[in-house]
Amino acid sequence: MLPEISRRSFLKWSAVVGAGAALGGAAALDTGLKPLARTAEATGTPVPDKMVWQQCTVNCGGYSCALRLHVKDDVIVRVDTDQLDRSGFPAMRACLRGRATRKFVYNPDRLKQPMKRVGKRGEGKFEPITWDEAYTLIAENLDRIIKTYGNQAVFNHYASGTDGTSRTPIPRLLNMLGGYLGYYGTYSSACYTWAAPYTYGSADCNSADDLVNSRLIVLFASNPGETQPGGGNEFHWLMQAKRAGVKIIVVDPRLSDTAKALADEWIPIRPTTDNALIDAMAYVMITENLHDQAFLDKYCVGFDDAHLPAGAPPKSSYKSYVLGEADGVPKTPEWAEAITGVPRQTIVRLAREIAITKPCALLQHYGWQRNAYGEQPVRGLPVLMAMTGNIGRSGGGTGLTPSRKGAPSPSIPTGTNPVKAQIPVFMWTEAIVRGKELTAKDGVLGADKLDANIKFIWNYGGNTLINQHSDAGATHRILQDESLCEFIVVHDVMMTPSARYADLLLPDRTSYERLHLGRGSTNVMGDRFYLGVPAITPLFDAKTNYEVCAGVAAKLGIYDQFTEGKTWEDWCREAIAALGEKNPGFPTWEKLLEDPIVRGTQEKPVIAFASFIADPESNPLKTPSGKIEIYSEQLARLGAQRGNADELPPIPKYVPAWEGPNAPAELREKYPLQLVGHHTKRRVHSTHDNNPWLEEVEPQMLTINEIDAAERGIRDGDMVRVWN
Numbered sequence: 001m002l003p004e005i006s007r008r009s010f011l012k013w014s015a016v017v018g019a020g021a022a023l024g025g026a027a028a029l030d031t032g033l034k035p036l037a038r039t040a041e042a043t044g045t046p047v048p049d050k051m052v053w054q055q056c057t058v059n060c061g062g063y064s065c066a067l068r069l070h071v072k073d074d075v076i077v078r079v080d081t082d083q084l085d086r087s088g089f090p091a092m093r094a095c096l097r098g099r100a101t102r103k104f105v106y107n108p109d110r111l112k113q114p115m116k117r118v119g120k121r122g123e124g125k126f127e128p129i130t131w132d133e134a135y136t137l138i139a140e141n142l143d144r145i146i147k148t149y150g151n152q153a154v155f156n157h158y159a160s161g162t163d164g165t166s167r168t169p170i171p172r173l174l175n176m177l178g179g180y181l182g183y184y185g186t187y188s189s190a191c192y193t194w195a196a197p198y199t200y201g202s203a204d205c206n207s208a209d210d211l212v213n214s215r216l217i218v219l220f221a222s223n224p225g226e227t228q229p230g231g232g233n234e235f236h237w238l239m240q241a242k243r244a245g246v247k248i249i250v251v252d253p254r255l256s257d258t259a260k261a262l263a264d265e266w267i268p269i270r271p272t273t274d275n276a277l278i279d280a281m282a283y284v285m286i287t288e289n290l291h292d293q294a295f296l297d298k299y300c301v302g303f304d305d306a307h308l309p310a311g312a313p314p315k316s317s318y319k320s321y322v323l324g325e326a327d328g329v330p331k332t333p334e335w336a337e338a339i340t341g342v343p344r345q346t347i348v349r350l351a352r353e354i355a356i357t358k359p360c361a362l363l364q365h366y367g368w369q370r371n372a373y374g375e376q377p378v379r380g381l382p383v384l385m386a387m388t389g390n391i392g393r394s395g396g397g398t399g400l401t402p403s404r405k406g407a408p409s410p411s412i413p414t415g416t417n418p419v420k421a422q423i424p425v426f427m428w429t430e431a432i433v434r435g436k437e438l439t440a441k442d443g444v445l446g447a448d449k450l451d452a453n454i455k456f457i458w459n460y461g462g463n464t465l466i467n468q469h470s471d472a473g474a475t476h477r478i479l480q481d482e483s484l485c486e487f488i489v490v491h492d493v494m495m496t497p498s499a500r501y502a503d504l505l506l507p508d509r510t511s512y513e514r515l516h517l518g519r520g521s522t523n524v525m526g527d528r529f530y531l532g533v534p535a536i537t538p539l540f541d542a543k544t545n546y547e548v549c550a551g552v553a554a555k556l557g558i559y560d561q562f563t564e565g566k567t568w569e570d571w572c573r574e575a576i577a578a579l580g581e582k583n584p585g586f587p588t589w590e591k592l593l594e595d596p597i598v599r600g601t602q603e604k605p606v607i608a609f610a611s612f613i614a615d616p617e618s619n620p621l622k623t624p625s626g627k628i629e630i631y632s633e634q635l636a637r638l639g640a641q642r643g644n645a646d647e648l649p650p651i652p653k654y655v656p657a658w659e660g661p662n663a664p665a666e667l668r669e670k671y672p673l674q675l676v677g678h679h680t681k682r683r684v685h686s687t688h689d690n691n692p693w694l695e696e697v698e699p700q701m702l703t704i705n706e707i708d709a710a711e712r713g714i715r716d717g718d719m720v721r722v723w724n
Contacts, residue, residue, distance in 0.1 A: 046072040053596045055518045055530035056098035056230070057511045058684040059160040061188070064528050065094040065230040066597055067101060069512060069535040076102050076512075076536060082231065082597075092528065092597075093231030097684060100693040104510065105536070109494045109690050111507035112540035121480045121488075122466075124500040131543065131551065137504050138548075139555035141487040145456045146178060151419050152435070153455040154180040158187065158425045159462020161492065161687060162508075165517045165575065168412040169549035170458055176558055179419030181454065184445060186425060187468050191369035195378040196400055198632045200609070201622025206361070206397040207404035208237040210605035213395035216357040217241060218249045218350075220274060220381060221367035225258035226681040232528075234402050238262055247357075249350070251277070252367075254678055254703070267350070271676055272371045272657040273340040277347065278380040279654055280336030282322045284351035285387055291355065292389035299616060300386050301623075302631020302651060309625070309633050318383060318630045318651045331654075339654070339662055355388055359395030363402065367678070372657035379652035383630055391628070392613030394605065404606045408529065408583045410517040410575040420446035428454065429469065429478050432485050441642070453484070460491045460545055461508065463686045465498035491548060496686060507542040514544050517572055529598035531576070531589075544568065671724060673708060 048070035056065040066082035079101050081094040114134040119125030129137075145153050154177075156170050174180040186193065196203040211217060217238070224235040235258070242248060242262050250259040251267045251274070259266040269277060285291045296303040302312070304319040315326040324330035333344035333351075354360055362385055368377045382391075382399035390396030423431050424443040431438060435453035438444050459465055465488075469475050478484055479501045490502035493510055511518075516532040543551075546568040553562035566574075573589050580586045587598060611619040620626025624633065632650050639645035647655055656662050661674060682698040683689045689700075702720060714720060 046077050048072045048077060052533060052535035053530075054512055054535060055516075055532050056094050056101070057162060057516075057518060057532075058097060058687045059188075060095075060097070060228050060230070060684045064092055064232055065098050066092045066530075067094055067098050067512075069101075071535055074537060076105060078102075090232045090236050092599075095229040096681065096697060097688050097691075097694065098230065100688065100691050101512065103691045103693050104688060105512055105539075107494065107690060110540065111492060111495055111499070111505065111542070113507060114541070115505045117503045117505070121482065121501050121503070122476060124495075126502075126505055131541070134504060134506060135548075135551035135555045138489055138552045141456060142177065142552070143556065145486060149452040149455050151178040152181045152421055152450055153452040155183075155428060155431070155454045155457050156180050157428070157457050157459040157462060158183060158464050159460055160186075160188070160685065161463060162461035162511065165410055165412050165572065166511070166514070166545050167460060168414050169546045170460055171417065172412070172414040173549040173553055173562060174458075175415040175417050176553075176561060177556070179417045181419060181431070181450070182417060182422040182446075183425040183428065184422050187464065189366045189369065190424075190426070191374040192364075192366055192378050192401070195369075195375035196382075197622070198635055199379050199382050199623075199629055200398060200400075203400055203403070204398060204608040205363075205400040205403050206394075206608050207606035208234045208402035210394055210397070210607065211237045211241040211361060211402070212244050212246065213605070214241060214246050214359055214361040215395065216247050216249070216353065216360040218251065218354065218360070218362050219258065220251045220362065220364045220377070221369070222250070222363055222365035223252065223256040223258045223367070223679065224365070225261050226256060227365075227679045227684075229681065237402075253676055256678070257681065267342060267346060270339070270341045270661040271674055272368075272373075272660040273654070273662070274368050275373075275377045275380045275652065276331070276336045276339040276654040277342055278377060278384060278652075279322055279331035280333045280347050281351035281354065281384060282318070282387060283331045284333065284348050285355050285384075286319060286322060288352070288355075290352065291387040295389040295391075296386060299391070299613065300628045300630050301625045302629065303383075303386070308631055311633070312631060312636065312650070316631065316650065321651055321653055339656075341661075354384065358388075358390070359393055360388060360390050361395060361397045362390075362399045363397065364399065365401055372660070373647065373655040376652050376655055382628070383652060386628055386630065392607065392609045394607055398608050403608075408579045408586060409519055410529075410572075410579060412571050412575055421450055422446050423450070426469075429475055432478055455486045457485055457488045458491075459489065459498060459502075462492075463496045463498045465490070465501050467497050467686050491545065493542075494690065506548060507540055509538045509542045509544055512536060513538040513542070515569055515572055517575060531572075531592040531596040533593070533596060546571075673704075675722070675724075 050071050052069045052071060054067045054069055056067050068080050069076050070078035070080070079099050081098065082092040113128050114131055115126035116129050116137065117125065118127050142154065154174060156174060171180070193203065224233060224238065229235050238248065239262070247264050248262045249265045249267065250256070250263040251269055252259055253269055253271050255266055297307065300307065302308050302317050305314060305317045308317050320326055322331045329335065333347040336342065336347055337344045354362070362381050364378065364381050368374055385391050385397065385399040391398055422445045423438065427438070427443065431450065432454045435450045439449040444450060465479065466472055466475055479488070487503050488501055489504045489506065490499045491506040491508050492499055493508045499505055511532055512535045514534055518530045518532060519528065550559060550563055553559045576589050576592065580588060587595070609621065612621055616627065621628065623629045630651060635648060636650035639648035639650065642648065659667065659671070680698055682694040688694050702722065704714065709715070
């Protein structure tokens with residue numbers, strides 16, 4: 001076990017603060033890396049005693065960038081990043097967020113000791129307690145709630161503030177107590193993850209390093225220049241494509257940094273209307289005979305009536321919809337202009353350019369699927385890729401998000417959850433208020449209905465309780481009512497808005513103060529693995545998730561069963577050994593201590609579905625038909641079962657959002673502006689929002705169209721109030 005921070009170390013840390021230097025501690029494990037004196041001297045920082053490699057674990061969607069922490073006298077004095085650049089694989093250089101890590105580790109908002117609530121929930125009033133008292137509180141409330149309401153009343157909350165293996169102790173403990181209510185889906189990519197497989201059977205796409213082989217790239221709902229600007233991620237390869245002369249067009253309501261840096265053309269569009277633009281471009285391609293009919297006939301289901309499934313109604317194909325044969329409304333550029341705000345001439349020109357430029361890559365990210373009916377454009381863009389025959393070829397893609405095979409994933413045993421019931425992740429507040437009313441029709445999986453409302457929440461490393469969830473006012477009222485959810489545990493690094501709703505508030509260690517195993521995300525250049533070793537002595541009276549769960553297990557009389565006599569390092573060593581058995585050549589623990597980063601070995605770009613295109617009979621897709629399903633019989637049945645076929649159609653189509661720009665006139669008159677919560681480079685969700693260096697880079701601000709601003713007498717630098 002790592003030593004706790006001493007008073008002497010803390011005083012030394014405080015002295016460094018007064019001197020204006022960066023802060024830190026001593027590492028328990030040394031990677032053997034040697035200091036680079038020349039680099040330190042050039043920057044004016046002290047020559048480090050050692051340098052420790054770490055993974056940037058904030059949830060930008062990449063988890064891929066390398067941080068090299070310079071440690072001097074128990075203090076992190078500098079953070080730099082990867083410099084290794086080899087053919088086919090770029091250096092994993094961290095962006096400004098990763099390089100500002102010192103101000104995250106040594107932030108005054110760090111939680112320093114366990115505390116229990118003394119005021120009303122949400123007031124943020126707490127008093128210090130001991131760790132023994134904290135373990136007792138968790139154990140007693142878990143035991144009481146399970147005995148009173150059953151295990152479905154316990155919820156291990158969705159969170160994305162920390163990654164890797166650090167989350168596994170909670171499900172391991174809860175499974176030993178009889179299980180807990182599970183969830184499915186994510187706040188990040190729920191519509192994307194759910195919808196894409198209805199078209200392809202998976203969410204595969206060409207890897208980002210294939211973009212240099214395109215002649216035209218069009219980005220929809222995509223802003224990697226601010227969300228994933230680190231080395232090796234998609235933005236790096238887009239810049240390489242730009243340098244290679246590839247034309248890039250960005251479709252986005254906002255003039256993002258990605259558009260400023262890369263776009264030959266920026267096409268602004270009204271939020272939630274992208275699928276109307278897609279439909280109109282399909283109309284142009286069909287009426288001008290620019291589509292690849294041979295490709296559609298061979299590889300797709302449901303583009304036209306001749307290729308509909310046997311039981312599908314007449315005129316229910318995508319082509320019939322676009323031409324207005326069923327509803328009498330042709331999806332013309334003029335029709336789309338009125339909805340999207342994109343001029344008809346622009347729609348026609350863009351459709352022609354996409355159709356005749358080969359190869360062409362249409363890319364999407366997650367922005368547009370975080371709206372009402374966000375699954376429609378997720379499935380809509382692949383239709384254009386099929387219509388232009390760009391699927392399965394280099395420089396093309398699938399119309400989804402670039403991806404490639406990830407590094408091996410480490411696993412810490414959690415056991416099996418005896419509770420099979422799961423809810424859609426977004427419905428946790430519903431499960432607090434009326435859980436026993438929720439049935440399979442509401443999205444419950446694994447059970448016909450729930451047996452209990454949520455009464456116990458364990459929230460580790462996340463700010464979803466109030467920050468990420470929608471309708472903060474209603475959520476506040478639900479959480480504040482102690483008769484609903486009876487006990488909330490929050491274990492985190494910072495005093496977040498969610499932490500204010502805790503009954504028990506526990507301080508966590510940053511990933512730079514504890515041992516963890518991590519890997520890159522598959523939706524970027526994800527074939528990277530990290531052994532994250534502690535770079536500094538843990539600050540304050542913070543404990544890891546494993547220590548907390550072991551302490552609770554002891555109170556419940558299952559300590560030996562939970563730990564099996566192993567430390568966290570023992571579990572991590574076993575996980576690495578298991579990876580080595582399954583993946584010959586994977587480094588041993590000892591080798592990882594010498595070089596904690598395992599870099600990818602895939603030198604060639606991944607071309608999604610290339611084998612299917614080469615031989616569809618021998619290499620069918622994982623859809624029911626084995627083909628690209630523009631018309632999905634599964635969705636047709638689902639829409640019929642739920643009685644909302646207009647909102648859940650078997651083909652992708654424009655469905656107006658209920659609070660979108662084309663809402664009823666009385667609603668638009670009441671709410672004349674539409675708020676877009678775009679991501680920016682200063683933070684990842686709420687992580688780094690309180691980082692003073694990043695506040696200097698990009699202060700928190702509201703951006704508004706200058707015409708709308710002038711109508712309201714608003715000028716740059718004004719303080720405004722936003723309400724609904």
